[in-house]
Amino acid sequence: MKTRIQELRKEKKITQNELADALNVTRQTIISLENGKYKASLVLAHKIAQFFQSTVEEIFIFEEDENL
Amino acid sequence: MTGMCLLSGKGDYTTNEGYRKTVKKKIAVMSLIIILGLLSIAAIELCKHVFNIPIADYTEGLYLGIGTGLIACGTILIIKQKRILADEEKLKKARIAESDERNLAIANASWKTATIALLIAVYAEFLIAGMSMPQVARAAEILIAVFFIVYLVSYRTNAAKM
Numbered sequence: 001m002k003t004r005i006q007e008l009r010k011e012k013k014i015t016q017n018e019l020a021d022a023l024n025v026t027r028q029t030i031i032s033l034e035n036g037k038y039k040a041s042l043v044l045a046h047k048i049a050q051f052f053q054s055t056v057e058e059i060f061i062f063e064e065d066e067n068l
Numbered sequence: 069m070t071g072m073c074l075l076s077g078k079g080d081y082t083t084n085e086g087y088r089k090t091v092k093k094k095i096a097v098m099s100l101i102i103i104l105g106l107l108s109i110a111a112i113e114l115c116k117h118v119f120n121i122p123i124a125d126y127t128e129g130l131y132l133g134i135g136t137g138l139i140a141c142g143t144i145l146i147i148k149q150k151r152i153l154a155d156e157e158k159l160k161k162a163r164i165a166e167s168d169e170r171n172l173a174i175a176n177a178s179w180k181t182a183t184i185a186l187l188i189a190v191y192a193e194f195l196i197a198g199m200s201m202p203q204v205a206r207a208a209e210i211l212i213a214v215f216f217i218v219y220l221v222s223y224r225t226n227a228a229k230m
Contacts, residue, residue, distance in 0.1 A: 020164075024164055024167070025164065025168050025169065025170070026164060026165055026168045026170070026171065028168075028170065029168055029169070029170040029171075032170055038170050038173070040169075041169050044169055
């Protein structure tokens with residue numbers, strides 16, 4: 001799974017630390033999410049979407065085999 | 069490695085105030101670790117001096133070592149938690165590190181690996197030492213039985229919750 005978190009974060013001009021603080025997670029989680037190493041839970045994905053005033057589908061790009 | 073904690077995942081992590089209560093509970097658990105350490109030392113001393121049971125040097129060293137280790141470990145962890153309680157910023161950092169879902173996922177995966185390794189070690193102990201020492205085989209048998217009973221009960225309890 002790829003994400004647009006880094007792109008949206010840079011657009012908003014906020015650091016990984018600031019985003020981590022807003023979401024109540026560690027900076028390492030943000031790094032792993034941006035690298036695609038870790039898949040966010042539904043709750044965290046929802047919080048990220050809310051933070052960027054967007055939708056989960058617009059932020060998280062699912063691979064072919066992850067779709068119906 | 070701030071999130072590396074065997075006791076993380078249970079408790080209130082929503083606010084610093086809620087987490088403060090969770091840390092206090094952790095301190096109580098750590099006090100229990102110190103008591104277990106004292107019990108290990110007391111057991112060997114009682115056997116040696118009160119009940120006059122002959123104890124091998126290795127066994128005595130083992131009990132004393134484990135006892136001292138548990139006391140030291142519990143004391144260090146209590147000091148660490150008290151420091152966290154005294155500093156609001158440290159409290160927030162610890163709260164986030166312990167409730168962070170990635171840290172919890174890492175801890176769960178590590179538990180799984182460690183459990184499999186433990187089961188293999190117990191089986192190896194049963195296979196190698198069990199033949200010459202029936203008590204070792206019996207201890208391994210009890211450990212495996214307790215593990216699977218707890219697993220089954222825990223699985224059913226959790227399945228009912230989810």
